[in-house]
Amino acid sequence: MAAGVLSAFPLVPGLAADPPPGVAELVQTCASCHGPEGVSAIVNTPSLAGQPDIFIQYQLVFMRDGTRQVEVMQEIAKNLTDDNIRELGAYYSSLPPPSAQSDAPAVDxxxxxxxxxxxxxxxxxxxxxxxxxxxxxxxxxxxxxxxxxxxxxxxxxxxxxxxxxxxxxxxxxxxxxxxxxxxxxxxxx
Ligand code: HEC
Ligand code: HEC
The missing domain is CATH 1.10.760.10 (Cytochrome c-like domain)
Structure with a gap:
């Protein structure tokens, strides 16, 4: 049955999955720093796409409880519910990871x-x-x-x-x- 559904609605390559409704609005805020598809274009700001689900969840918990202090995220993190954190972890881990940075200098x-x-x-x-x-x-x-x-x-x-x-x-x-x-x-x- 799954195969029939998939062939009727082929996934468009390069199009990210929609965020779960519970965090759709939050994700727009995240996107202003971490990029619309979780790939950051801002210095010192990490890409989130393709990070392991659990890693993302742990970091959000650390930022919420202040164990990890990220000033620019403090206000956002402290209002996240456990459900938000689970959904954000699932969402960002499902996005295609950033491709290799082509302008990275060659190293030994x-x-x-x-x-x-x-x-x-x-x-x-x-x-x-x-x-x-x-x-x-x-x-x-x-x-x-x-x-x-x-x-x-x-x-x-x-x-x-x-x-x-x-x-x-x-x-x-x-x-x-x-x-x-x-x-x-x-x-x-
Ligand atoms: C105003 C900019 C800004 C916004 C908005 C923002 N972040 Fe961040 N975020 C950052 C910066 C900068 C860091 C890196 C902090 C550091 O250097 O330790 C970070 C770190 C993170 C990390 C840790 C990633 C890692 O690789 O260590 C996660 C996870 C994260 N943000 C998720 C989110 C989510 C989810 C949202 C939306 C709910 C969000 N952020 C909104 C700027 C932002
Ligand atoms: C014993 C396991 C272990 C080893 C060995 C290890 N790491 Fe890590 N690394 C981790 C864990 C766990 C985290 C997440 C830490 C946290 O919760 O903040 C991490 C986080 C990081 C981060 C931050 C990533 C981010 O997005 O915030 C970088 C960069 C990193 N490691 C690089 C390295 C490098 C380079 C080495 C070798 C020199 C290394 N690690 C060796 C377990 C390890």
Whole structure:
């Protein structure tokens, strides 16, 4: 039966699913910063499309309870209900992830791979950096935001899930390492 429905109404490629009615209005607000299809065009503002559902939900809860302080989102986050958060997680995780940032500068892949394999980044973020569960997708993310996130973890400004692992893996990174990792991940499809 499902196949019949699908062939009668073929999905138009590139057209994002409509947000669930409960959060349709909210999503318009989110879009002004995170982009209409969850792909951000604003510096230091992350793309959300294709992030794991659970990761999005956790971050929204952290922002609502103030564990993660994002000034520009504070007013919005504190009014989110649990249902809003579940629907926003389901919606943004269902959108097609950003494509590899084509203007990411070429990096010394050997050097980056050494840093990444020493710190087992791929064991949590997955080999293709698409993320899983509470762990973020990194592939195709804006490089400026990746630099900001890693610098915030390194400085202890942002604390996340899991006993500060992100702080542990970033504390020994130099600025050049962070920039190189960010350019490498941004260029990943
Ligand atoms: C005024 C701009 C603005 C609006 C509106 C906004 N955000 Fe954000 N959001 C940001 C910025 C900037 C960050 C990154 C903060 C940081 O650097 O830690 C962020 C971070 C996030 C994150 C964490 C993502 C990650 O990769 O760590 C999620 C999830 C998120 N926003 C969801 C939403 C949702 C859902 C809405 C609408 C209900 C929304 N935001 C509205 C600016 C905004
Ligand atoms: C033990 C598992 C683990 C390892 C190893 C790990 N990460 Fe993470 N990473 C996480 C989790 C979990 C989060 C979400 C943290 C939070 O809740 O704020 C995260 C978040 C991030 C973020 C923020 C993404 C966003 O959208 O906000 C970046 C960037 C990141 N990791 C990069 C890396 C890099 C680069 C490495 C290797 C140097 C690495 N991670 C190693 C588990 C891990």
């Amino acid at each position: 892949a050997g050097k980056v791979n050494a840093i990444i394999s020493q710190r087992h980044c791929d064991s949590c973020h997955k080999e293709d950096f698409s993320g899983q569960g509470e762990t973020a997708r990194l592939a195709g993310q804006r490089p400026d935001y990746l630099v900001k996130a890693l610098s915030d973890f390194r400085a202890g400004v942002r604390r996340g899930r899991g006993m500060g692992t992100m702080m542990e893996v970033s504390v020994t990174l130099h600025d050049q390492d962070i920039q190189m990792i960010a350019d490498y991940l941004a260029g990943k499809p």
